[in-house]
Amino acid sequence: MSSTRMIFAKISMFVSRNKIALILTVLVISILVKLGFWQLDRAEQKRQLFADYAEQQLPLNLNDPTAAEPERYASVEISGQFEANRYFLLDNQILNGQVGYQVIGLLTPQPALSDTLVLVNLGWVPVGSNRAELPQLELPQGVLTIPGRYYQPSEFGFQLSDHILEQGPWPQRIQRLDIESLSELTQLPLAPYVVLLSEQAEFGWPRQWQPQVMAPEKHQAYALQWFSLALACVVVFIFASRSRTKTTEE
Template identity: 30%
Template sequence: MSRPLRWPLLIIVTLVATLAITGFASLGTWQLRRLHWKIDLIERVDARVHAPAQPAPGPADWPAITRPRDEYRHVTLHGTFLNDDEVQVYTPSDFGPAYWVMTPLRRDDDSIVMVNRGVVPEAQRDPATRTAAPTGPQTVTGLLRLPEDQGWLFSQDNRPEDDAWYRRDIAAIAAAKGLGHVAPYFVDQEKTDSDTWPRGGQTVVSFRNAHLSYAITWFALALMVLAGYALFLRHELGRSRGGSGES
């Protein structure tokens, strides 16, 4: 026996299904756009890392420096290390608990660039336990990095008053050391000698790219909702016609 369609239920289910399908499909499309953006970013950064080293930006160029355009540029700079103002920034590493050795380098124009000379294990944190720091004019080649002035979830805050550092916040380090005319970036020095500390060349250039799997997930959810809606319609139409669609 046929029965009338349950229009209120049909309208509600149709609206819910339409919203869900549209929402899931939109999220999938957004993830595909993010995928193309991430692939382009990876290609651009890879090109910067492997390009010939160019002079590091001087003071006139500092205001125009941006993360999308400049981070991981392969640069070179000349100057003299201010070894007495070295700062160690805690980091986990392949060597266990370790520290980045951040040392100011004063250039010929009297500007200062913080150089991450590399990593040292906790046992070599004290400069007296390592090879003597370089003195006199130096040439440094490495990758331009932007400051870590924002904390991450569960990360500890820098405590300049205790000389305890957990982020490479250049402005905070410069203020603690009383340094002026400091570049708004630092340079991760390349590996020079694998048998000495600090050990450069430890920059990890890696970008998580899970956008394709996210897109597939959202589109799959949209298809599941569509399939469920189709089954619902089949059931309702079968019920109204008194056919086999009635359970």
Template identity: 30%
Template sequence: MKDLSTIEHIKHNKALTAFSCVFIVVFILLGFWQIERAGFKASLIQEFDLEQAKAPKPISSSSLQWSRVYLEGLYDPTQQVLIDNQIKDGKVGYKIYTPFYYGQDQAIFVDRGWISQGKTRNDLPNINFKASKLRIIGSLVKPEKEVLAGDELLTNDWPLVSQTKSPSVIQDAYEKQFLNMVLILDPGSLFMNEHVALTPFVITPTKHYGYALQWFTMSLVLAGMFIYAIKRES
């Protein structure tokens, strides 16, 4: 009789039952989705490690993300870009993007490292240097897509201050077409500023597993609350 009473209470509380069942299923699906994301990123990290272990090769149209490459050409220090809101060791600063021209009129943005912000937002750091033809070595990265807001993604005076790392946006300030990837200089390179270690992802597989555990825990908590509410009425 008690089991029958519980079933009757479940039927009587249709809204609570529907709400609980739907969100329990949603939380479980989100948990499995996070596990899937963790596995996907783990495979990409393995690919990253393999690419980084290889000796640098000449850059080409077949060069992949995270590949170590070298190229010969010339920097243009007169038209550099400061990537805004870059934090290093708790300090606010910029990433330095410098255009590098190589091959048959080809261009790529080179990440020359991090530099701290001045005393005020208007006090931009001095990033000028004397350019000469040279060979540079680094790793290719494709900046992750960002959610961009606001009208002024780029300022008007050199060096430009950019709210995005995306080459497709930054190149609007130039007459040339740039490669859709950025070259991060090897540490110790000539004209390299403070180096920031290259990491393939901000959110690691471990974090995704942690998020999955949170979703599964929430589904269990909701299931427990539903069972408690029904038992209390029984």
């Protein structure tokens, strides 16, 4: 019992003489632990993302106005007709190491959903030798049934230009799929989602929709590193406390 009191007395003496070191140590450990839990949270988000993509279900009919809103990456289908000469080109998209655009067609649903246009991502095309000349493409014509996946773009995303839309003749180059802003800028009644054309569809351009993000296991590995660093700080502080206490006694 007396030895325990002596140990606490020594630690108290060290802490009273090294308050700044203690505060800094606690602050660093708190940051490291917080980073560890943040990585675990990111791992769970990525795990759910891959689970949503992998889930197989019967396609939901987006032409049905009474249908519930689909989940992320849910299988859907919609019938309609593409605008012949109006489409967006989403800039800075990479496929197999090559830079290009994703072709975003404007689909008029049939039967119509009021006057709303639905964005359909038809796949990837290369930039070409001259960025000043946008690809002139022939979109599929006639009434089609579009199989795909339901997707709602994030309002935040990578872009090189400050302008979301480069206004001018169609096609129009865009830097981000901010649907609300695009609807305001173009005065088009755009639905608040995108249909990613199925990779098995016979029309469109090359496309890969599986999420290209860091795997959950990597986030867990980073979390372990942060927690290990926090533990190392605790160990170093304890050893430093003992060494300083012994030196003081001598």
